[in-house]
Amino acid sequence: MLIVDGLTGQTVFGNTNNTNTSVSFLASGAGETLAGFANGQARVEAVGSPLDSLRFFLTNGExxxxxxxxxxxAAGDTGTVAVTFFGSFGTETRTFDLGNGNNWFAARTDGGDLITAVAFDTSGSGVDDIRQVRLGAIEAAAPPPAVPEPAS
Structure with a gap:
C-alpha cells in the first residue's frame, strides 16, 4: 500500500502496489482527523489523539x-478491537484483544465471496495507527443490473 504522504482529513487515500487501485481510509470516530504517512511502511493515524475507529475500502467500488x-x-497498552468485514456474504464481526506493538489481522474469502470494506472500532485507548495494509484478489465492481427496454 502506498499512502498519499502528508494528506490529512476525514478521508485519506492510498494505492495498492501492484494494481495501483485507489483505497480510501475513512475516519469513523467523531471529530477524528486522519493523516497518511508514506515513509517506510505506509501508515494512517489520527491527528492529535489515538485512532479509535476506521473504515477502509476500494475507492471505485472494486x-x-x-x-x-x-x-x-503503544508499549504497555492493551484494549480490545471489533473488526468487521463487509461484503457479498453480508457482514462478519469478531472481537479481539490488543497487545502492545503489532496486532496483525488477516482474512481470505472463499466460495466466490468478496470483501467490500473493513472497519475496526477499539475500546480502551485506541491504537497508534493502522499500517502495512495489503489487499489481494482485487476484482472490478459489479456492473449495475441491465435496464430493460421500454415496451412499445
Missing part, C-alpha cells in the same frame, strides 16, 4: 478477496 493489516499499539 472488491477484494484477501486483506492483511497491522493495528499498532
Amino acid at each position: 472488491r477484494f478477496g484477501e486483506v492483511e493489516f497491522d493495528l499498532h499499539k
